[in-house]
Structure formats: structure tokens, C-alpha cells
Amino acid sequence: MTASSDGYEAWLGRTEESFDTITASPLIRFNATLDKNMPDPQAGDPVPPGAHWLYFLPRARQSELGPNGNPKVGEFLPEVDLPRRMWAGGGLTFHRPLRIDERARKVSTIASIT
Numbered sequence: 345m346t347a348s349s350d351g352y353e354a355w356l357g358r359t360e361e362s363f364d365t366i367t368a369s370p371l372i373r374f375n376a377t378l379d380k381n382m383p384d385p386q387a388g389d390p391v392p393p394g395a396h397w398l399y400f401l402p403r404a405r406q407s408e409l410g411p412n413g414n415p416k417v418g419e420f421l422p423e424v425d426l427p428r429r430m431w432a433g434g435g436l437t438f439h440r441p442l443r444i445d446e447r448a449r450k451v452s453t454i455a456s457i458t
Contacts, residue, residue, distance in 0.1 A: 352422050352457045360420040360452045362400050366391060366442045370398035390441035399442070400450045422457065432458075 368385045374395060375382045385391075391399075404415040417423045434455075442448055 350457075355422045355454050355457060358420065358454045362450050362452075363447060364399045364401075364450070365447050366399055366444055368444050371395055371444070374398055385444045387445040389444045391443065396436075396438075396442055399448070420452070421454070424457075 371385050371391060402415055408415055410416045412428060
């Protein structure tokens with residue numbers, strides 16, 4: 345199944361934007377989980393690589409979740425006649441480091457559907 349063969353062309357290039365404040369709390373808990381003895385991050389400190397996953401978490405209400413626990417499809421992602429959804433790949437671009445106590449923006453774009 346590809347976007348061009350199943351009528352998903354209109355979904356390609358669709359974007360979704362979200363914002364988050366990069367607070368110290370998730371990073372402190374992350375360091376504790378990994379048993380790292382690190383000083384608490386301070387305002388302006390950069391977030392280390394990989395810790396971006398602690399931010400921009402989905403905010404769907406319970407009634408907006410599908411049977412797999414993810415936000416329902418049909419808004420940002422197209423409906424596909426398959427029982428499960430899988431994120432198979434992507435790319436990340438950081439224009440500059442995320443920093444503690446700064447407001448940040450995430451933009452997701454559908455590049456392909458296969």
C-alpha cells in the first residue's frame with residue numbers, strides 16, 4: 345500500500361503543530377530513572393540529545409483515543425483499514441538545542457504513507 349495507489353495523496357505534506365514548555369521536572373525524573381547522579385538542570389541549560397522525547401506528549405482526552413490507546417485517526421493521520429498503527433521511521437531537525445524554561449514548538453509533517 346502506498347499513498348499514490350490508495351488515495352492518500354491529500355494527506356501528504358499535512359502538518360501538525362504543538363507547543364511545550366521545556367521544564368526541568370521530566371529531565372530530573374529521567375536522570376533518576378537511569379540512576380544518574382546529575383545536578384538539577386537550571387534555566388537556560390540545554391536538554392541532552394534524546395531527552396526531547398520527554399516533551400510534546402499527546403494530550404488527547406480519553407474519549408479521543410482509539411482502541412489501541414493512541415489518538416484516533418482521521419484528523420492528522422488518515423484512517424487505514426489495518427488493526428494497528430506503526431511509526432516506521434522519521435527524521436528530526438533541531439534548529440537549536442531545547443533549553444530549560446523555554447517555550448518550544450514541534451511541527452510534524454506526513455512525508456509518506458506506505
